[in-house]
Amino acid sequence: MKLTPIKENISYSVRTALEFLFVKNPRGTSIGVFLGISAYGITEIYLHLYKPGINLPSNSLFYFIAIGITILNIFPYMFGKKLNPNIEEAISLIEEAAKKTKMPLYHKRLLYIELYKKVLGSVEFNNETKKNLETLRNS
Amino acid sequence: MTKILFNMFWFFPIIIFGMTEDHYFGDVFSYFLAIYIVIIISIFVITRINTLKHFQVYLKQNAKLDEKSLNVNSVVNLVVEEHLSKRAITYSFFIFSTLLIIIFTYLVKTEYSIVIYLLVFSLTSGLFISDLLMKYRVMKGYYGCRQSEAREIIEFILENSNKIPPKESGKELPILTSLEVEEMLKRIPAIESGKEFAF
Numbered sequence: 600m601k602l603t604p605i606k607e608n609i610s611y612s613v614r615t616a617l618e619f620l621f622v623k624n625p626r627g628t629s630i631g632v633f634l635g636i637s638a639y640g641i642t643e644i645y646l647h648l649y650k651p652g653i654n655l656p657s658n659s660l661f662y663f664i665a666i667g668i669t670i671l672n673i674f675p676y677m678f679g680k681k682l683n684p685n686i687e688e689a690i691s692l693i694e695e696a697a698k699k700t701k702m703p704l705y706h707k708r709l710l711y712i713e714l715y716k717k718v719l720g721s722v723e724f725n726n727e728t729k730k731n732l733e734t735l736r737n738s
Numbered sequence: 739m740t741k742i743l744f745n746m747f748w749f750f751p752i753i754i755f756g757m758t759e760d761h762y763f764g765d766v767f768s769y770f771l772a773i774y775i776v777i778i779i780s781i782f783v784i785t786r787i788n789t790l791k792h793f794q795v796y797l798k799q800n801a802k803l804d805e806k807s808l809n810v811n812s813v814v815n816l817v818v819e820e821h822l823s824k825r826a827i828t829y830s831f832f833i834f835s836t837l838l839i840i841i842f843t844y845l846v847k848t849e850y851s852i853v854i855y856l857l858v859f860s861l862t863s864g865l866f867i868s869d870l871l872m873k874y875r876v877m878k879g880y881y882g883c884r885q886s887e888a889r890e891i892i893e894f895i896l897e898n899s900n901k902i903p904p905k906e907s908g909k910e911l912p913i914l915t916s917l918e919v920e921e922m923l924k925r926i927p928a929i930e931s932g933k934e935f936a937f
Contacts, residue, residue: 614868614875
């Protein structure tokens with residue numbers, strides 16, 4: 600078997616590090632960078648046209664970008680999406696069990712696959728019940 | 739065509755350095771560097787996103803080349819395709835931001851530090867590396883056995899339940915792309931008795 604935990608660990612840790620770099624919201628950070636640069640440019644044009652002689656310091660571009668990123672990331676960070684508490688409990692139980700018993704990776708993965716199958720089943724059940732209700736209402 | 743363009747990129751910085759012998763250094767250098775980075779990022783995006791977006795085609799090609807056992811249709815594939823289609827917007831915003839810098843330098847004629855171009859370029863490359871790592875984890879079958887990835891998959895299932903095809907008679911849509919899990923299930927009694935090692 601080719602599975603090695605070292606490759607798994609490295610790929611996971613690098614990917615999570617990159618996600619933390621973008622505050623787990625890369626679209627927001629990219630829009631923040633865009634808005635920061637545009638705000639800096641607009642203020643510079645305003646100063647150039649109406650108040651000549653006053654120049655912004657060159658470092659202030661980075662402050663503008665930082666402000667843009669924080670504005671676009673603070674609301675999803677504070678009031679982000681939260682999963683169903685039952686699913687959260689299941690995930691935390693799996694993680695606790697993995698820590699306590701030091702189970703191998705394949706065992707943990709099978710537990711997670713069972714969880715996904717249950718979520719899929721519940722979603723399919725909900726869709727079927729919705730369809731049945733609609734047919735009942737139409738008839 | 740792309741090979742010719744990439745060969746041209748090696749000559750591009752040499753021409754710029756040739757132009758920056760005199761007092762042109764700050765303005766002209768930053769201007770050309772910005773154009774250079776924009777062209778690289780745009781080609782990068784056009785070539786790579788097209789291959790990454792059609793993940794099923796990519797999997798088919800890879801399965802033929804390496805003789806790997808891969809599921810072409812699975813839930814994780816749908817997650818990856820959704821993820822990559824969202825990523826196209828973030829890449830395009832980075833391109834727009836570099837274009838904006840060029841426009842403002844033309845309008846106001848102030849020198850921007852080179853660090854800003856390098857910052858945008860490093861951010862885009864970081865995004866690209868994270869995408870590659872995700873693809874690697876999916877191909878190897880590691881994807882979905884960690885807490886954050888489990889959250890990603892479950893959020894996708896709950897939000898986009900319409901995209902997942904309904905269960906046919908006796909056939910379920912498999913969750914992972916790699917078939918190694920099914921092989922593992924066959925090998926579990928041997929592993930637990932101590933005859934074989936899992937990792």
